[in-house]
Amino acid sequence: MNLIEEKFILQNNNFDKNIEGSFTWRTPSNIALVKYWGKQEPQIPENASISFTLDACFTLTTLEYKLKEHEESGFNFEVFFEGEKKDEFKPKIETFFKRIEHYVPFLKEYEFVIKSRNSFPHSSGIASSASGMSALALCVMSIEKKLNPEITSDYFYKKASFLARLGSGSACRSIEGALIVWGNHSEIVGSSNLFGVKFPYKIHENFKNYHDTILLVDEGEKQVSSTVGHKLMHKHPFAKQRFLQANENISKIAEVLKNGNLKEFIAIVESEALSLHAMMMTSKPYFLLMKPNTLKIINKIWEFRAATNSNICFTLDAGANVHVLFPENEKEIVNNFIISELIQYCQEKHYICDRIGLGAKEL
CATH class of the missing domain: 3.30.230.10 (Ribosomal Protein S5; domain 2)
Known part of the structure; x- marks a missing residue:
């Protein structure tokens, strides 16, 4: 101790x-x-x-x-x-x-x-x-x-x-x-x-009041819990390289959070999300938490970003749902895109509009 x-x-x-x-x-x-x-x-x-x-x-x-x-x-x-x-x-x-x-x-x-x-x-x-x-x-x-x-x-x-x-x-x-x-x-x-x-x-103004709209692709229980998933990293063939990659990405994102470079932010955040799921897909036993609609949403986001030069991006947790991240000054255009193009891929069209918060509160 x-x-x-x-x-x-x-x-x-x-x-x-x-x-x-x-x-x-x-x-x-x-x-x-x-x-x-x-x-x-x-x-x-x-x-x-x-x-x-x-x-x-x-x-x-x-x-x-x-x-x-x-x-x-x-x-x-x-x-x-x-x-x-x-x-x-x-x-x-x-x-x-x-x-x-x-x-x-x-x-x-x-x-x-x-x-x-x-x-x-x-x-x-x-x-x-x-x-x-x-x-x-x-x-x-x-x-x-x-x-x-x-x-x-x-x-x-x-x-x-x-x-x-x-x-x-x-x-x-x-x-x-x-x-x-x-x-x-x-x-x-x-x-x-x-x-x-x-x-x-000091965090750059670009990241103040950042939005996270969570698209609920699958509201059921995950077939593999995070606890089990973490344990499968013990003998994972790519584990060491993954840990190095994550620590390097902390260095990179720390600079980005200070300098406000949104394109670099997108590249790091999306790469991290896919790396997380790549570890699940290559563990022994392997498993897949993304669903077909997860991939459809990701591709729609990429198409929209290419067409509009928006700073929208996605991240994933250990599940099928997609977190859509975007800056405050794009909330109108991105919200319209989410409603018109993305919520059709959600279970019963369920989604949650969220944003950066300040932490726990005693009531």
């Missing part, structure tokens, strides 16, 4: 624990521009990644807590998702609590009720585990702050990101906004494998 990890261990657990109540956090999803795919235990990324924090795609989580009446050794919690009791979510949360217990040892002293809902379809390639786990981590940190009001805001958010990472890697990028880097990188000051950090340089 290194010094940073030790810093997050609750040094004094002798607070007056006789408190009860609830905390609610609204925590956004995020979309990686440079992807991470492949990790080591415990949730350490094989390469650095950078993401836009979203706004309209969020998880709303309430954590109700009260001191246990009787001493018992395990964790005591119930989970409700969108109003329904969800025992099938319990193993993932149990794993999360086990991983973070060392840092927040008061967890076993309380009974919890977790109530959560998403503003978007669960498990459809929008990072629901990112927003869900970060929301839960923030609720846990709110209890720590209630027990120990002296912790600083900087420590609060860093530790929340650190804990969230242990639930879902990309969750550490959903605590703050607007651009978050996760993973050690020599050119990103303060970057760490243990938590996400705000992009530390």
